[in-house]
Amino acid sequence: MTDGTPATPARMRIDKWLWAARFYRTRSLAAQAIAAGHVKLDGHTVKAGRDLHMGACLEIAIGDLVWTVVVRGFNVQRRPASEAQLLYQETPESSARRAANQEARRLAPVPGSELRGRPTKRDRRQIRGFNENC
Template sequence: MAETADFSAAARMRIDKWLWAARFYKTRSLAAQAIAAGHVRLEGLAVKAARELQVGASLEIAVGDALWTVVVRGLNAQRRPAVEAQQLYEETADSRARRLAQQEAKRLAPVPGSELRGRPTKKARRLIRGFNDNF
Protein backbone atom coordinates (compact mmCIF):
# COMPACT_ATOMS: atom_id res chain seq x y z
CA MET A 1 0.00 0.00 0.00
CA ALA A 2 1.39 3.41 -0.93
CA GLU A 3 2.22 5.91 1.76
CA THR A 4 0.43 9.24 1.73
CA ALA A 5 2.52 12.34 2.25
CA ASP A 6 1.61 14.65 5.11
CA PHE A 7 1.78 18.12 3.60
CA SER A 8 0.27 19.85 6.62
CA ALA A 9 3.04 18.95 9.08
CA ALA A 10 3.66 22.61 9.88
CA ALA A 11 0.95 25.23 10.30
CA ARG A 12 3.18 27.99 8.92
CA MET A 13 6.36 28.27 6.91
CA ARG A 14 8.49 30.94 5.25
CA ILE A 15 7.27 31.95 1.81
CA ASP A 16 10.71 31.59 0.19
CA LYS A 17 11.03 28.06 1.52
CA TRP A 18 7.56 27.14 0.25
CA LEU A 19 8.31 28.52 -3.25
CA TRP A 20 11.45 26.37 -3.30
CA ALA A 21 9.62 23.26 -2.01
CA ALA A 22 6.78 23.77 -4.53
CA ARG A 23 9.42 23.95 -7.30
CA PHE A 24 8.65 27.42 -8.60
CA TYR A 25 12.32 28.36 -8.12
CA LYS A 26 15.39 26.14 -8.20
CA THR A 27 16.96 27.48 -5.00
CA ARG A 28 15.77 29.34 -1.92
CA SER A 29 18.08 32.23 -2.75
CA LEU A 30 16.46 32.60 -6.20
CA ALA A 31 13.05 32.55 -4.51
CA ALA A 32 14.20 35.23 -2.05
CA GLN A 33 15.56 37.36 -4.91
CA ALA A 34 12.26 37.07 -6.79
CA ILE A 35 10.36 38.09 -3.66
CA ALA A 36 12.67 41.07 -3.10
CA ALA A 37 12.20 42.11 -6.75
CA GLY A 38 8.42 42.10 -6.29
CA HIS A 39 7.68 39.06 -8.46
CA VAL A 40 5.71 37.36 -5.67
CA ARG A 41 2.57 38.77 -4.09
CA LEU A 42 0.57 37.36 -1.18
CA GLU A 43 -3.12 38.27 -1.31
CA GLY A 44 -2.20 41.03 -3.78
CA LEU A 45 0.45 42.63 -1.53
CA ALA A 46 4.23 42.61 -1.86
CA VAL A 47 5.93 40.58 0.86
CA LYS A 48 9.35 39.80 2.28
CA ALA A 49 11.02 36.39 2.09
CA ALA A 50 10.56 35.70 5.81
CA ARG A 51 6.79 36.21 5.67
CA GLU A 52 4.86 33.30 7.15
CA LEU A 53 2.62 31.42 4.71
CA GLN A 54 -0.52 29.49 5.67
CA VAL A 55 -2.69 26.98 3.88
CA GLY A 56 -5.43 28.73 1.89
CA ALA A 57 -3.36 31.81 1.05
CA SER A 58 -3.46 33.18 -2.50
CA LEU A 59 -0.16 33.87 -4.28
CA GLU A 60 0.69 35.61 -7.54
CA ILE A 61 4.06 34.35 -8.81
CA ALA A 62 5.91 35.67 -11.86
CA VAL A 63 8.38 33.11 -13.20
CA GLY A 64 9.99 34.38 -16.38
CA ASP A 65 7.16 35.45 -18.69
CA ALA A 66 4.57 33.27 -16.93
CA LEU A 67 2.29 34.65 -14.23
CA TRP A 68 0.86 32.03 -11.88
CA THR A 69 -2.04 32.61 -9.51
CA VAL A 70 -2.17 29.76 -7.02
CA VAL A 71 -3.88 28.86 -3.76
CA VAL A 72 -1.68 27.14 -1.17
CA ARG A 73 -3.07 23.66 -0.42
CA GLY A 74 -0.22 22.26 1.68
CA LEU A 75 3.07 23.00 3.37
CA ASN A 76 6.14 20.81 3.14
CA ALA A 77 9.55 21.76 4.50
CA GLN A 78 11.37 19.41 2.13
CA ARG A 79 11.71 19.64 -1.62
CA ARG A 80 10.02 16.57 -3.05
CA PRO A 81 9.53 15.26 -6.62
CA ALA A 82 7.52 17.43 -9.00
CA VAL A 83 4.40 15.25 -8.75
CA GLU A 84 4.31 15.73 -4.97
CA ALA A 85 5.23 19.42 -5.23
CA GLN A 86 2.21 20.04 -7.47
CA GLN A 87 -0.02 18.83 -4.65
CA LEU A 88 1.14 21.78 -2.52
CA TYR A 89 -0.86 24.27 -4.61
CA GLU A 90 -3.87 24.62 -6.86
CA GLU A 91 -3.67 26.94 -9.86
CA THR A 92 -6.77 29.05 -10.53
CA ALA A 93 -8.71 28.50 -13.74
CA ASP A 94 -8.04 32.09 -14.93
CA SER A 95 -4.32 31.67 -14.39
CA ARG A 96 -4.23 28.36 -16.26
CA ALA A 97 -6.18 29.82 -19.21
CA ARG A 98 -3.91 32.90 -19.32
CA ARG A 99 -0.72 30.79 -19.27
CA LEU A 100 -1.99 28.42 -21.98
CA ALA A 101 -3.03 31.35 -24.20
CA GLN A 102 0.41 32.93 -23.71
CA GLN A 103 2.15 29.64 -24.60
CA GLU A 104 0.00 29.26 -27.72
CA ALA A 105 0.74 32.85 -28.80
CA LYS A 106 4.46 32.26 -28.27
CA ARG A 107 4.27 29.06 -30.33
CA LEU A 108 2.42 30.76 -33.20
CA ALA A 109 4.56 33.90 -33.27
CA PRO A 110 8.08 33.10 -32.02
CA VAL A 111 10.56 35.84 -31.25
CA PRO A 112 12.67 36.65 -34.35
CA GLY A 113 16.05 34.97 -34.14
CA SER A 114 14.95 32.49 -31.46
CA GLU A 115 15.83 29.58 -33.77
CA LEU A 116 19.44 30.77 -34.08
CA ARG A 117 21.88 28.82 -31.96
CA GLY A 118 25.60 29.22 -31.44
CA ARG A 119 28.07 31.14 -33.53
CA PRO A 120 27.26 32.30 -37.05
CA THR A 121 28.51 30.21 -39.96
CA LYS A 122 31.08 31.50 -42.41
CA LYS A 123 28.34 32.41 -44.88
CA ALA A 124 26.33 34.21 -42.20
CA ARG A 125 29.43 36.17 -41.12
CA ARG A 126 29.97 37.35 -44.70
CA LEU A 127 26.34 38.48 -44.91
CA ILE A 128 26.63 40.31 -41.58
CA ARG A 129 29.89 41.95 -42.61
CA GLY A 130 28.38 42.97 -45.97
CA PHE A 131 25.30 44.40 -44.25
CA ASN A 132 27.41 46.40 -41.76
CA ASP A 133 29.75 47.72 -44.50
CA ASN A 134 26.81 49.35 -46.30
CA PHE A 135 26.15 51.67 -43.36
Protein backbone atom coordinates in the same frame (compact mmCIF):
# COMPACT_ATOMS: atom_id res chain seq x y z
CA MET B 1 6.65 6.82 19.12
CA THR B 2 7.29 8.45 15.78
CA ASP B 3 7.87 6.68 12.50
CA GLY B 4 10.72 9.02 11.47
CA THR B 5 8.72 11.16 9.05
CA PRO B 6 8.74 14.89 9.78
CA ALA B 7 5.45 16.40 10.84
CA THR B 8 3.75 18.68 8.33
CA PRO B 9 3.82 22.24 9.67
CA ALA B 10 0.75 24.48 9.79
CA ARG B 11 2.79 27.47 8.54
CA MET B 12 5.92 27.95 6.47
CA ARG B 13 8.11 30.81 5.28
CA ILE B 14 7.08 31.94 1.83
CA ASP B 15 10.59 31.59 0.34
CA LYS B 16 10.92 28.05 1.66
CA TRP B 17 7.50 27.10 0.28
CA LEU B 18 8.34 28.49 -3.18
CA TRP B 19 11.52 26.41 -3.13
CA ALA B 20 9.72 23.25 -1.93
CA ALA B 21 6.95 23.73 -4.53
CA ARG B 22 9.68 23.96 -7.21
CA PHE B 23 8.92 27.43 -8.50
CA TYR B 24 12.58 28.38 -7.89
CA ARG B 25 15.74 26.27 -7.79
CA THR B 26 17.09 27.74 -4.54
CA ARG B 27 15.69 29.56 -1.54
CA SER B 28 17.97 32.51 -2.28
CA LEU B 29 16.48 32.84 -5.80
CA ALA B 30 13.02 32.72 -4.25
CA ALA B 31 14.01 35.41 -1.73
CA GLN B 32 15.41 37.60 -4.52
CA ALA B 33 12.18 37.27 -6.52
CA ILE B 34 10.15 38.18 -3.43
CA ALA B 35 12.36 41.20 -2.75
CA ALA B 36 11.99 42.30 -6.39
CA GLY B 37 8.20 42.21 -6.05
CA HIS B 38 7.61 39.24 -8.35
CA VAL B 39 5.66 37.36 -5.67
CA LYS B 40 2.48 38.73 -4.12
CA LEU B 41 0.49 37.25 -1.26
CA ASP B 42 -3.23 38.03 -1.50
CA GLY B 43 -2.41 40.95 -3.82
CA HIS B 44 0.26 42.54 -1.58
CA THR B 45 4.05 42.41 -1.82
CA VAL B 46 5.66 40.66 1.13
CA LYS B 47 9.05 39.86 2.63
CA ALA B 48 10.71 36.46 2.33
CA GLY B 49 10.25 35.68 6.02
CA ARG B 50 6.48 36.07 5.94
CA ASP B 51 4.58 33.01 7.13
CA LEU B 52 2.34 31.32 4.62
CA HIS B 53 -0.82 29.47 5.64
CA MET B 54 -3.20 27.06 3.92
CA GLY B 55 -5.61 28.66 1.48
CA ALA B 56 -3.41 31.70 0.80
CA CYS B 57 -3.47 33.03 -2.76
CA LEU B 58 -0.06 33.68 -4.36
CA GLU B 59 0.69 35.51 -7.59
CA ILE B 60 4.09 34.46 -8.93
CA ALA B 61 5.70 36.15 -11.95
CA ILE B 62 8.49 34.14 -13.56
CA GLY B 63 9.68 35.83 -16.72
CA ASP B 64 6.64 36.38 -18.95
CA LEU B 65 4.55 33.78 -17.13
CA VAL B 66 2.29 34.73 -14.22
CA TRP B 67 1.00 31.96 -11.99
CA THR B 68 -1.91 32.44 -9.59
CA VAL B 69 -1.99 29.55 -7.13
CA VAL B 70 -3.76 28.63 -3.91
CA VAL B 71 -1.62 26.96 -1.22
CA ARG B 72 -2.89 23.44 -0.49
CA GLY B 73 -0.05 21.95 1.57
CA PHE B 74 3.46 22.22 2.99
CA ASN B 75 6.59 20.09 2.70
CA VAL B 76 9.60 20.53 4.94
CA GLN B 77 11.86 18.97 2.32
CA ARG B 78 12.07 19.51 -1.40
CA ARG B 79 10.38 16.50 -2.98
CA PRO B 80 9.98 15.34 -6.62
CA ALA B 81 7.96 17.51 -8.99
CA SER B 82 4.99 15.14 -8.91
CA GLU B 83 4.73 15.61 -5.14
CA ALA B 84 5.49 19.34 -5.34
CA GLN B 85 2.46 19.87 -7.59
CA LEU B 86 0.25 18.62 -4.77
CA LEU B 87 1.29 21.63 -2.64
CA TYR B 88 -0.72 24.08 -4.73
CA GLN B 89 -3.69 24.39 -7.04
CA GLU B 90 -3.53 26.77 -9.97
CA THR B 91 -6.64 28.85 -10.57
CA PRO B 92 -8.53 28.22 -13.85
CA GLU B 93 -8.02 31.86 -14.93
CA SER B 94 -4.28 31.52 -14.43
CA SER B 95 -3.98 28.31 -16.43
CA ALA B 96 -6.08 29.78 -19.27
CA ARG B 97 -3.95 32.94 -19.28
CA ARG B 98 -0.71 30.94 -19.35
CA ALA B 99 -2.01 28.70 -22.17
CA ALA B 100 -3.00 31.75 -24.23
CA ASN B 101 0.40 33.33 -23.61
CA GLN B 102 2.22 30.14 -24.68
CA GLU B 103 0.07 29.85 -27.81
CA ALA B 104 0.78 33.49 -28.72
CA ARG B 105 4.53 32.89 -28.30
CA ARG B 106 4.30 29.77 -30.47
CA LEU B 107 2.45 31.56 -33.26
CA ALA B 108 4.55 34.73 -33.20
CA PRO B 109 8.04 33.94 -31.89
CA VAL B 110 10.42 36.70 -30.91
CA PRO B 111 12.69 37.61 -33.85
CA GLY B 112 16.09 36.01 -33.45
CA SER B 113 14.92 33.47 -30.87
CA GLU B 114 15.97 30.61 -33.15
CA LEU B 115 19.57 31.89 -33.37
CA ARG B 116 21.98 29.96 -31.19
CA GLY B 117 25.65 30.66 -30.64
CA ARG B 118 28.09 32.16 -33.09
CA PRO B 119 27.36 32.52 -36.81
CA THR B 120 28.57 29.69 -39.04
CA LYS B 121 30.91 30.21 -41.98
CA ARG B 122 27.91 30.30 -44.31
CA ASP B 123 26.15 32.86 -42.10
CA ARG B 124 29.26 35.08 -42.06
CA ARG B 125 29.42 35.00 -45.87
CA GLN B 126 25.77 36.07 -46.08
CA ILE B 127 26.33 38.86 -43.58
CA ARG B 128 29.42 40.06 -45.42
CA GLY B 129 27.60 39.91 -48.79
CA PHE B 130 24.67 41.87 -47.36
CA ASN B 131 26.91 44.55 -45.86
CA GLU B 132 29.02 44.93 -49.02
CA ASN B 133 25.96 45.35 -51.27
CA CYS B 134 24.57 48.23 -49.22
